[in-house]
Amino acid sequence: MLRSCTAGLRSLWALRGGREGVPRPSTDLQPAPRLFSAEKVIHTDCALPNPSWSKDLKLLFDQFMKKCEDGSWERLPSYRHRCAQISEDFKNYFLEQKPVKEGRLSQVRLFTRGFEDGLGFEYVIFKNNDEKRTVCLFQGGPYLQGVPGFVHGGAIAAIIDTALALCAAVPGKAIMTANLNINFKRPVPLCSVVVINSQLDKLEGRKLFVSCNVQSVDEKTVYSEATGLFIKLDPEKKSF
Numbered sequence: 001m002l003r004s005c006t007a008g009l010r011s012l013w014a015l016r017g018g019r020e021g022v023p024r025p026s027t028d029l030q031p032a033p034r035l036f037s038a039e040k041v042i043h044t045d046c047a048l049p050n051p052s053w054s055k056d057l058k059l060l061f062d063q064f065m066k067k068c069e070d071g072s073w074e075r076l077p078s079y080r081h082r083c084a085q086i087s088e089d090f091k092n093y094f095l096e097q098k099p100v101k102e103g104r105l106s107q108v109r110l111f112t113r114g115f116e117d118g119l120g121f122e123y124v125i126f127k128n129n130d131e132k133r134t135v136c137l138f139q140g141g142p143y144l145q146g147v148p149g150f151v152h153g154g155a156i157a158a159i160i161d162t163a164l165a166l167c168a169a170v171p172g173k174a175i176m177t178a179n180l181n182i183n184f185k186r187p188v189p190l191c192s193v194v195v196i197n198s199q200l201d202k203l204e205g206r207k208l209f210v211s212c213n214v215q216s217v218d219e220k221t222v223y224s225e226a227t228g229l230f231i232k233l234d235p236e237k238k239s240f
């Protein structure tokens with residue numbers, strides 16, 4: 001498996017050198033939006049297939065795209081730089097906050113989209129609004145290694161947090177993770193594809209309770225199970 005990762009890396013670098021439109025790391029600093037800027041910025045949607053996606057990931061992606069045809073499921077787009085709408089949702093709560101120095105703003109990226117194609121988090125999330133659930137198809141690349149040959153637990157936590165956040169997300173409202181509990185039951189092989197099934201279990205005032213499992217594509221292996229608590233930020237509280 002590690003050999004195939006290394007081979008994959010080499011071919012990715014080769015691809016990067018030759019593929020038009022795939023920027024080199026040093027120049028991949030697109031003109032990013034100012035944090036919390038209302039300015040609309042168009043960026044590349046990362047939740048679409050790229051050459052690093054394995055056959056399994058492409059196959060599952062196609063299956064879910066078919067499910068989107070009748071409108072019951074939707075694919076959630078995903079951007080490297082925070083999209084204008086999400087920034088709008090949060091800006092009222094962080095009025096005084098200047099988290100990033102001017103000179104570094106162009107480097108700001110969403111953590112799970114901060115790697116070059118295929119090296120880190122490759123994923124796409126589909127949402128079924130009626131059933132209040134999401135499915136995240138995730139391929140953990142070679143830069144996410146923890147124990148040799150397996151995905152780092154912190155990387156698994158990050159993709160679980162992302163999947164649960166988007167399951168809990170309420171349009172126009174800002175939410176944050178208050179609690180995340182994960183049982184790591186089996187290690188996730190590096191460069192493999194796993195499926196994260198999340199659901200909204202309960203809504204209690206500002207509290208959104210969600211849970212998920214992380215399974216192999218054939219559903220025979222449960223790698224992790226998790227629960228999360230997300231809180232809708234209170235517009236009356238601006239003390240962050």
Ligand SMILES: CCCCCCCCCCCCCC(=O)SCCNC(=O)CCNC(=O)[C@H](O)C(C)(C)COP(=O)(O)OP(=O)(O)OC[C@H]1O[C@@H](n2cnc3c(N)ncnc32)[C@H](O)[C@@H]1OP(=O)(O)O
Nearest residue numbers: 086161162165169175176177178179207229231233234237
């Ligand atoms: C999420 C992002 C969506 C955007 C999508 C982008 C895509 C990428 C997705 C990336 C995703 C990345 C996501 C990230 O990385 S989010 C980053 C990681 N999270 C944080 O940094 C959050 C830090 N914490 C806070 O800011 C505050 O504590 C929050 C805002 C969470 C609540 O402070 P607030 O002052 O507003 O609320 P409250 O204290 O009055 O509490 C309200 C109620 O909640 C209950 N409670 C609170 N905490 C806990 C707890 N730990 N266990 C159990 N219960 C808890 C509490 O008892 C009370 O209940 P009740 O008394 O009313 O019954």
